[in-house]
Amino acid sequence: MDRRTFLRAASLVGLELAFSLHSRPVQANDSPLAGMRIANACTFPCWAFWPDPNYGDTSQYTMDLEKMHQINMVVSSFAHVGALSGCGECFGYDYTVSKFYYALDNAAKGHFQIIRRAADIPDNVSPDSPPGAIFHIHGGGLLENNPSRLDDLYGLGIRQINLLDNQNYPPTDLGDCQGQAPRFSGMSDLGKQMVERMEALGMIVDVAHATSAALTDICEICTSPVIDSHTSPSLTDQVNDSYRQRSWYEIEQVAKTGGMIATWPFRMGDHRATLASWAREIKETKDRIGIEHIGLGTDGVVPPYIGLVSGYSSILNLADLAQEMLNQGLSIEDIKAFMGGNYLRILGERLV
Ligand SMILES: [Zn+2]
Numbered sequence: 368m369d370r371r372t373f374l375r376a377a378s379l380v381g382l383e384l385a386f387s388l389h390s391r392p393v394q395a396n397d398s399p400l401a402g403m404r405i406a407n408a409c410t411f412p413c414w415a416f417w418p419d420p421n422y423g424d425t426s427q428y429t430m431d432l433e434k435m436h437q438i439n440m441v442v443s444s445f446a447h448v449g450a451l452s453g454c455g456e457c458f459g460y461d462y463t464v465s466k467f468y469y470a471l472d473n474a475a476k477g478h479f480q481i482i483r484r485a486a487d488i489p490d491n492v493s494p495d496s497p498p499g500a501i502f503h504i505h506g507g508g509l510l511e512n513n514p515s516r517l518d519d520l521y522g523l524g525i526r527q528i529n530l531l532d533n534q535n536y537p538p539t540d541l542g543d544c545q546g547q548a549p550r551f552s553g554m555s556d557l558g559k560q561m562v563e564r565m566e567a568l569g570m571i572v573d574v575a576h577a578t579s580a581a582l583t584d585i586c587e588i589c590t591s592p593v594i595d596s597h598t599s600p601s602l603t604d605q606v607n608d609s610y611r612q613r614s615w616y617e618i619e620q621v622a623k624t625g626g627m628i629a630t631w632p633f634r635m636g637d638h639r640a641t642l643a644s645w646a647r648e649i650k651e652t653k654d655r656i657g658i659e660h661i662g663l664g665t666d667g668v669v670p671p672y673i674g675l676v677s678g679y680s681s682i683l684n685l686a687d688l689a690q691e692m693l694n695q696g697l698s699i700e701d702i703k704a705f706m707g708g709n710y711l712r713i714l715g716e717r718l719v
Pocket residue numbers: 505533575576597
């Protein structure tokens with residue numbers, strides 16, 4: 368089918384989005400993000416795991432393919448929950464793998480490209496070079512205590528896993544997760560074995576949702592950079608395992624591996640209510656730990672946008688965050704590091 372016939376057919380069946388990608392400009396020249404390569408360490412593009420990511424109205428999500436094109440987001444985590452099955456939702460191994468097969472199909476159709484090695488990440492997104500997807504599993508429950516499944520998942524293209532899920536899912540035997548009663552004083556022996564295997568395979572080890580003790584265990588095992596893909600700094604020394612934020616101590620453990628914490632747009636009380644407070648927090652983390660250890664991990668994608676900092680409803684507002692970062696005295700180089708440079712550096716070290 369030639370392009371004209373395709374466009375006519377697509378509009379007839381309501382798939383306007385399929386070609387709107389080809390007509391939208393990338394980041395405007397007057398944006399602080401102009402010319403930058405944006406990289407997102409965590410998001411849940413559920414549309415990518417359905418038979419066709421253009422099915423239905425994906426523009427309602429805080430991140431979709433069109434928006435990725437618009438801001439030159441060259442790569443993002445594409446996460447799917449991998450919890451144990453039997454929790455009332457079908458998140459076990461077979462179900463999760465079946466969703467990644469849909470994502471493989473969608474990549475084959477040219478909607479996005481799967482990043483298996485850092486060299487696969489595009490320099491810029493364009494109609495001929497779609498955004499890159501790091502296949503990411505959120506929760507190691509689907510491994511069902513079998514480390515050899517990591518090899519299978521690596522073969523499928525998975526390159527990032529946070530072994531510990533959040534408290535909404537059944538606890539695994541891999542280690543202690545925030546918001547649940549601790550059972551292992553950190554990672555279990557099996558969990559440590561999983562971390563070692565992930566590192567040997569060349570996966571990104573993600574400490575998201577790990578308790579402070581579990582995070583410390585993981586950082587001690589790993590000889591390569593570790594990330595927390597979706598959190599925010601608590602800006603205190605106090606560890607609080609019931610809360611989804613990282614203390615200075617925890618960020619320092621991650622930084623010692625050469626890694627980073629990726630921060631999200633979620634509102635947390637009055638102290639984290641606006642884009643300006645998000646930007647201030649990035650500045651404080653730079654001053655305390657170094658700008659090379661903080662990056663972007665937007666996490667959730669589903670509306671309504673309850674619980675997000677004011678001024679943020681999608682990744683298009685990252686340009687506004689960048690402006691707030693400038694207002695806080697951060698430089699264009701700092702913005703570049705936060706918005707993608709640091710995650711790209713870590714991907715470059717790990718995905719060889
Ligand atoms: Zn999470």
